Amino acid sequence: MKHLLSTYDLGREDAVRILDVAEEMATVGTREIKKLPALRGRTVATLFFEDSTRTRISFEAAAKRLSADVINFAAKGSSVSKGESLKDTAQTLEAIGAEAVVIRHGASGAAARLAETDWISSAVVNAGDGTHEHPTQALLDAFTLRQHWARVKGVDPLGTGLDGMSVVIVGDVLHSRVARSNLWLLKTLGADVTFVAPPTLLPIGADAWPCTINYDLDDALAAGPDAVMMLRVQAERMNAAYFPSTAEYSRRWGFDDARLAMLDARGLDDTIILHPGPMNRGLEISAGAADSPRAVVLQQVSNGVAVRMAVLYLLLSGDH
Amino acid sequence: MTSTAATETHLIRGASLLGGEPTDLLLADGRIAAVGDAAAADERAQQATVVDADGLIALPGMVDLHTHLREPGREDAETVETGTRAAALGGFTAVHAMANSNPVADTAGVVEQVWSLGRRSGWVDVRPVGAVTVGLAGERLSELGAMAESRAAVRVFSDDGICVHDPVLMRRALEYVKSFDGVVAQHAQEPRLTEGAQMNEGTVSAVLGLPGWPAVAEESIIARDVLLAEHVDSRLHVCHVSTAGSVDIIRWAKSRGINVTAEVTPHHLLLTDEKARTYNPVYKVNPPLRREKDVMALREALADGTIDIIGTDHAPHPTEAKECEWAQAAMGMTGLETALSVVQHTMIETGMMTWADFARVTSTTPAEIGLVADQGRPLAVGEPANITLVDADARWTVDPEAMATMGRNSPFSGLELPGRVRATFFHGTATVLDGELNTPRTAGEWA
Ligand SMILES: [Zn+2]
Numbered sequence: 180m181k182h183l184l185s186t187y188d189l190g191r192e193d194a195v196r197i198l199d200v201a202e203e204m205a206t207v208g209t210r211e212i213k214k215l216p217a218l219r220g221r222t223v224a225t226l227f228f229e230d231s232t233r234t235r236i237s238f239e240a241a242a243k244r245l246s247a248d249v250i251n252f253a254a255k256g257s258s259v260s261k262g263e264s265l266k267d268t269a270q271t272l273e274a275i276g277a278e279a280v281v282i283r284h285g286a287s288g289a290a291a292r293l294a295e296t297d298w299i300s301s302a303v304v305n306a307g308d309g310t311h312e313h314p315t316q317a318l319l320d321a322f323t324l325r326q327h328w329a330r331v332k333g334v335d336p337l338g339t340g341l342d343g344m345s346v347v348i349v350g351d352v353l354h355s356r357v358a359r360s361n362l363w364l365l366k367t368l369g370a371d372v373t374f375v376a377p378p379t380l381l382p383i384g385a386d387a388w389p390c391t392i393n394y395d396l397d398d399a400l401a402a403g404p405d406a407v408m409m410l411r412v413q414a415e416r417m418n419a420a421y422f423p424s425t426a427e428y429s430r431r432w433g434f435d436d437a438r439l440a441m442l443d444a445r446g447l448d449d450t451i452i453l454h455p456g457p458m459n460r461g462l463e464i465s466a467g468a469a470d471s472p473r474a475v476v477l478q479q480v481s482n483g484v485a486v487r488m489a490v491l492y493l494l495l496s497g498d499h
Numbered sequence: 500m501t502s503t504a505a506t507e508t509h510l511i512r513g514a515s516l517l518g519g520e521p522t523d524l525l526l527a528d529g530r531i532a533a534v535g536d537a538a539a540a541d542e543r544a545q546q547a548t549v550v551d552a553d554g555l556i557a558l559p560g561m562v563d564l565h566t567h568l569r570e571p572g573r574e575d576a577e578t579v580e581t582g583t584r585a586a587a588l589g590g591f592t593a594v595h596a597m598a599n600s601n602p603v604a605d606t607a608g609v610v611e612q613v614w615s616l617g618r619r620s621g622w623v624d625v626r627p628v629g630a631v632t633v634g635l636a637g638e639r640l641s642e643l644g645a646m647a648e649s650r651a652a653v654r655v656f657s658d659d660g661i662c663v664h665d666p667v668l669m670r671r672a673l674e675y676v677k678s679f680d681g682v683v684a685q686h687a688q689e690p691r692l693t694e695g696a697q698m699n700e701g702t703v704s705a706v707l708g709l710p711g712w713p714a715v716a717e718e719s720i721i722a723r724d725v726l727l728a729e730h731v732d733s734r735l736h737v738c739h740v741s742t743a744g745s746v747d748i749i750r751w752a753k754s755r756g757i758n759v760t761a762e763v764t765p766h767h768l769l770l771t772d773e774k775a776r777t778y779n780p781v782y783k784v785n786p787p788l789r790r791e792k793d794v795m796a797l798r799e800a801l802a803d804g805t806i807d808i809i810g811t812d813h814a815p816h817p818t819e820a821k822e823c824e825w826a827q828a829a830m831g832m833t834g835l836e837t838a839l840s841v842v843q844h845t846m847i848e849t850g851m852m853t854w855a856d857f858a859r860v861t862s863t864t865p866a867e868i869g870l871v872a873d874q875g876r877p878l879a880v881g882e883p884a885n886i887t888l889v890d891a892d893a894r895w896t897v898d899p900e901a902m903a904t905m906g907r908n909s910p911f912s913g914l915e916l917p918g919r920v921r922a923t924f925f926h927g928t929a930t931v932l933d934g935e936l937n938t939p940r941t942a943g944e945w946a
Contacts, residue, residue, distance in 0.1 A: 187706065264823055286824035287697075287708040288778030295777065296822075309826070311708035356708060383713070384705030 180497070182294040182303040183490050185312040186364035191340065194367055198322050199337050200489035201482070207244060208485060215488075218247035221495050224277035225306070226252045226268065228284040233456060234306050234316075237480070238281045241487035247495070250277060265289060266298045273299045279495055280304070287311035302494040310354045315490060316455055317360035319483040321368055323453065323475055324406055326482075331405070331449050342369030347399045349375040349432060350410030350463055351421075353382050357455045358410060362390055375399045377432060379421040396432055400441060408453040409434050412463045429462050436467040451475050507927060508532075510544045514552035514888060516878050518854030524557065526884040529927035534880055550932070552888050555921055556854055559862040560592025560623075560885030562874050564655065564684070564762060565738060565810030566835065568594070568625070570616060571609070572601025577815040577905050579613065582835070583622035585813070585904035587930040589835040590887035590920040593624035593866070593874045594813075598635070599660045605630035605641035607649035614651035621939030622930050626869060629653040631672045631683060635661050640672060647679040654870040657684035659738055660785070662720055664690050669724060673733040682760075682868060684736040685724055687745070688786065692716035697826055699772040699787045707775060709825065712787045714742040721745050725752035725759050736868055737761040739812050741786040743796035750805045760868050762810035763797050765841035766832055766910055770794075774910070780821045780828030781908050784814070801860060802851040808865045811838045815906025833906040837897060839889065840916035847891075848917060854891075873926075884927040893919040903936065 180193055207213055223242040225235050235251065242249045252272060265284070272280060279302040282290050287309030294303040307313040321341065328344050329336035346365055352358045352374050365372050372390040374381065385392060393399045400407070412432075414425055422428045429435065434452065442450050452464075452474045460466050468474065511524040516534075523538035524531060525547065533541045563586065569577035579596070586594045596613050598604035604613060610627035617625020629646035633639045635658045646653040656676060663669045663685060672683050693716045698704050700711020721737055725748065728735035740746065740761045752759050766784065771791050774782040782788060800806040814831025821828050842861065846852040852860075866875025876882040894917055899909040923931035928940040 264819065266822060284824065286826040288825045291778045292824055295779070309708050310710075359706070359708060382705035383700050383711060384702035387702045388705070 180493055183314050183494065184290050184294055184303065184305045186314045186317050186360045186367070187312065189314070189364065189367065191367050194318070194321070194364060195338060195340060197318055197486065197489050197493060198325060200493060201322050201485040202337060204488040204492070205482065205485035207488070208481065214244055214246060216246050217492055218242070218245040218495055221278055222248045222250060222276045223279045223281060223491060224250040224252060224272040226272060226280055226282045228254050228289070229307070231283055231307065234283060237483045238306060238487050240484050242491055244484070244488055245492055247491065250275060265292065269293050269299045273301055277301055279491060281306045283307045285309055304490060304494065307356055309356065311356055312360045313356040314360050314364070315483070315487055316357050317364040318490070319479055319486040320361055320408065320453060320455070321364050322482045322486050323479050324370070327451055327475070328405065340368035341365060344370040344406070345373070345402070345404045346370050346406045346408060347373045347375055347404040348408045348410065349396060349434070351380045351412050351416060352376045352385065352410070353380045354413070355410050361408065362388060366390070373399050373404070375432065377422050377428070380416070396438065397441070400438060403445065403447050404450060406451050406453060407434065409464045411455065411457065411459060414459070414462065425462055433463050433465065434468045435465045439465070439468045439471060442473070453479060456480065507929065508543050508547040509550055509924065509927070509929060510538060510547035511550045511552045511557065511888070514555050514557035516557050517858055518556050521553070524878070524886070526886070526924060526927045529884055531878065531880055531882050531884050534878070550888070550922060554890065554892065555888040556891055557878060558590070558854065558858050558887045558889060559875055559878060560887050560923060560925065561590045561839070561861040562593040562865040562869070562871060563591055563811050563813070563835065564595045564808060564865045564869055565659070565812045566594040566596055567599065567814045567831070568596040568613070569815060570600060571612065575817050579616040579625060580620045581903060581905045582813070582815070583617060583620045583625060584936055585835040585902060587622040587923050587925065588903050588920060588936060589837070590839050590889065590923055591623050591835065592885040592887070592923065592925045593626060593871055595626045595628050595655055595869055597659045598628045598630040598657060603630050603634050604628065605633050607642065607645040610646050610651040610653050611649050621941060623925060624871065624874060626655070626871060627651045627653055628659070628684065629656045631656045631658045631663050632668065637661065637663060637665055637668065640668070640675065643672070643675055643681065644679065647681060654679070654681050655684050655736070655868070656681055657686065657738065659684065659686045662686050662688040662690060664720070666723060666727065670727050670731060673728055673735060674731045677733050680870065682734045682736050684738050685720065686738050687717045687720035687724065689716040689720050697783070698775045699789045701772065701790060703772045703775055707778070709775065714744050714789070717742055717786055718744040718748055721748050725749070725757050728759055729755070729757045733758065735759045739764050739767065739786055739810060740797065740806055741767050741789050741793060743793045746796045746800040746805055750800070753805065760807040760864070761805070762808045763801055763806045764810060764812045765834055765838045767797055768794060768801070768845040769841050770910055778825050780823065780825050781832070781910050781912070783825060783828050783830050784832050785830040798845060798849070798851055801846060802856070807860065808868065809838060809842055809861050810865070811835055813904070815904050816908050818907060821908050831908065833899070833902065833904050833909045835904060836902050837909060837911050837916065839920060840895070840918045841911065843891065843918040844916050884924050886924040887920055888922040890919045890921050891917065893917065895919055
């Protein structure tokens, strides 16, 4: 593995390997000294063209736990400022010594451009590109799901996938890089995926995807999924006529207290709720659901560090 | 070449006219002076430069109805000189320069400037296209009549790059150009349906997370425009048709007797939206590359005459305009130096068209649509000597660095294609000989 750009072309073997290495990395986080010497002397640059403190500090923590040096480059807005190109910025970071570039960018395909041109030779990690993919988010979701699934099955998660698991992903699929990355990865790992969304927030062409599409959340929940992932909904979508009002959205596609009670009433005790954060409480998820024992949102966050450690380790330790 | 171009005489030996039997052609005084045995027998043949055309096909010089020459204003992307050199090498003897220059070609002054730059260069006829609306802003009609009456004698009007989307303005433009037999060439793109659009909307855009440019945004404008053209009894030309649905609408309009013509680009005959998977913006173009189904429908439509002509939509860009993220990249591809090869590859090698059909869609009909008097004429005695000699058996690998255009943004880079232009004669002047630029037509030769 030279880069991590998407989960679309990530094979099962590589995906399971990342998750297995992440299991080992997770144990580092529970030790008193949360640090491994694995990447001592190596330099990781985070190149963030979009504000995302959460993702950036997760990568930064991951790199530091592996003893790597970290350069943070934050460029607000969609481009650094008129004049400096993505190419120049990346080449500058490499000249400073970066060997891996973790890039977050508002343009779909920005990470692929860095990886597939001759601009730089560093390993490239896609930390979210436009509405395309966010592969480490999907990996941390898969990691969280796998731990849960192994616990339910009473097996060791190492070496396993998500075979037989059913996952419902709800919300703005059209604009979600998290939804795309999860679809490909969860399918590769053997899970069944159902997307639930208003038709306006599903891309034209999604009918060709290897998933079930359902406009009705209650119907999807009634099937008894093993996990429900709520996607963040931007209120401004309302202004572009994707849905009539946030109240209507929340009533039809929000995970509210009534739906939480429905899971309880049906005895679906092992169904967990995921959210990539940050949550819009009261819009796509109620406070009751977010704070319920079913919600694994904070586990997702801590698993994110372990998964990103695994990715950086696998990309940087192989080529020296 | 040492001979003075003004008196240049060429004896072309053994060229196959439109792919037929080999014959000789004598070019003298800018015209086809003799054909067949009479050519070598003519006394002017004694002084003629002999061009061995054994195995070459003679075609009428190609006429492009859709070229972006970028001058004035974007001389970093292309100039009239470099763009027309590329045109001559591609087998063209006339190009229509689109109006989206800076300043916009929306006045008699600007179109005359472009026209005279073309004359000064002398590689091909440069026919300026006039903007339909002032500054391409879609608000007020440009002085269409003044451009028509200028020395540039503009007959094709287009806001290309931007759709004349206001239905009333489009109606008025269609009506007004009737007074000088002009034609409005529409870039069909419903603006609201394509805000922020990056590529064809479909299964590939869904995966790539790039905002979609739906086929309906093109088709709905074409449907409206053919009905407007019928209503006001005017002539409409549809630029770069890209979808199967558009083909159906144009076929219907023609069957109804509506005076509509349509064009397709070489790239839409070959490439699909699958190319976007690389995120390499060299494949970013407007209208976007579509599905395989659309490509096949476009080929059929060109073969059956529903689509009338090839238009290159040659759109050179400086390197930095493509050396970036997909969303930030400029739209457009170069095309003048690959058009012949791509059309040969997609239409002739597939058995869908003959070389005579090729001449119709690249020369005769575009000249008729643009009312270019001395272009697109038959290869016959007395006709202007606008001729392209093609080695149809040659194969070559596209190398953008080796092109005459300043644009390096060819989507065919690295592709092996058939067909090479060996010579181009522009009013008898050999602008291209042995596959290389030769000499432009000099100022004195213009009537
Ligand atoms: Zn156009």
